[in-house]
Amino acid sequence: MQFIGIEIGNNSTHAVILDLDTADILAEASVSHSWIEGLPTGYREQNPTQWIEATDKVLRDCLSQQGIDKKQIAAIGISGPKRGLVILDEENRIIRPTKLAGDLSVKNQSEEISRAFGGAPGMLELIGQAPGIDSAAAECLWLKQHEPYHFQRIATLLSVQDFIAYWLTGERATEPGSASCTGLFDIRERKWSAEVCDFIDPKLGELLPTICASDQPRGLLRNSLASEWGLSELVQVGAGSASPLHSALAAGCVDDGSVAIDLGTNGTIIGIGAEPVIDLRDEMIPLCSATGSWIAMANSPNTSLAPEVLKRHYGWSSFEYEKMVSSVPPGADGLLLLPYFAPETVPRLLEGCGVLHGITPANFTPAHLARATAEGVVLGLSYAMSRLRDLGFDPPEVRLSGSGANSPVMRQLLADALGTNVVPLISRQEPAIGAAMQAAVSFFQQCGESLGFEEICSYLVSGNSDQCCEANAENHELYLDLMARQQYLVDTLQPAGFL
Secondary structure (H helix, E strand, O other): OEEEEEEEOOOEEEEEEEEOOOOEEEEEEEEEOOOOOOOOOOOOEEOOHHHHHHHHHHHHHHHOOOOOOHHHEEEEEEEEOOOOEEEEOOOOOEOOOEEOOOOOOOHHHHHHHHHHOOHHHHHHHHHOOOOOOOOHHHHHHHHHHHOHHHHHHOOEEEEHHHHHHHHHHOOOEEOHHHHOOOOOEEOOOOEEOHHHHHHHOOOHHHHOOEEOOOOOOOEEOOHHHHHHHOOOOOOEEOOOEEHHHHHHHHOOOOOOOOEEEEEOOOEEEEEEEOOOOOOOOOOOEEEEOOOOOEEEEEEEOHHHHHHHHHHHHHOOOHHHHHHHHHOOOOOHHHOEEEEOOOOEOOOOEOOOOEEEEOOOOOOOOHHHHHHHHHHHHHHHHHHHHHHHHHOOOOOOEEEEEOHHHHOHHHHHHHHHHHOOEEEEEOOOOOHHHHHHHHHHHHHHHHOOOOOOHHHHHHHHOOEOHHHOEOOOHHHHHHHHHHHHHHHHHHHHHOOOOOO
């Protein structure tokens, strides 16, 4: 049996065909997206119609590749960005473009909602999370205040993945993982929050889709699309979810207490819980998972950005950068970097900047800067891991994926900083694959077969034990001290307006 996974990303749409019998990726294709130009500063928007066109193209490309038997395609899964709201009128026409990650236009509305319920503590008590400027809740209030004509025309609000699923099936619904990314959802009760919805507008709750289970299919592929693509009319479309949640599934992170780190474009750490994982300090982001459980998550764009800034400055290749890192002892002879070149979630810094501390004539060298940059990044992830430990996590190992997982230097640095074994994964971990896995589980359950998420992960996801890195106890103690020092600087400089 074969399953299609589609990821609608901020910059492109990517699709894969996963063969469940051989655990192979048989085909894949990508199409780039374009951003709407000429918008005011702080706006980042795209036209949703291009996602339909991109989905059609990548599916046609995949299905036309050599060796693909269309009769073997059983289901399609869709992954979408964590932020993205598609607004439809009564005739299912798109009312306006969609705001995506990086759009800061709804900042005031986010703060207004938070104040109405007592700030972050009140929001955590009410719905289990404190939505920020990337929430659909803030966007709905912005739309009502700034584009009231558009707001009055709304008949349906859908996430990006739910919008594509609607186009594929004609069924409008969502699942808890996607819904928990909106700021309109009570993650403890797994239902829309009447209080938050009513504060924005009394009719808002009527515009939101029905909540369905993550392991149940959305529906069957529309006959017209099945005919165009040469697929069976019995092909199912899975529930779908947000990309970070599908990445966690593709990394095999489904068991209670498991932790995975993705060292890709955005450094992401995710812990899985059998119960809601609520961080009362509002640092780890609590969400529902794509598999029926809960997660605590933190994103760190500086994980990849900080090393890239340094490599670009010196003209280093990745190999040269890592060679420099390895040439300096742990601790960089006292040089410490706060690598916050972009806004950070853990620690929560909406407007960050880099700070270099502890400069001496002996350590102010390119090699020391390289070491301090690498350590600054892993210390941030180590702090996130300490927050997970405070929330009850104690994993025997951390699964590692993304391009950074290929670096022996980064693997060992992470193991030493986290104080636990770090195991890179052999199998590919990306949202499109997680979407295909989710669709496969729902397909077999509909067929009466008891394939669960744990079983499919045990079959498709494998770690590379030969490249497992164990923590060096002496280095771990050093990095615990450095992490405390880094956080002290953050706690001191940020309130004073210097960070």
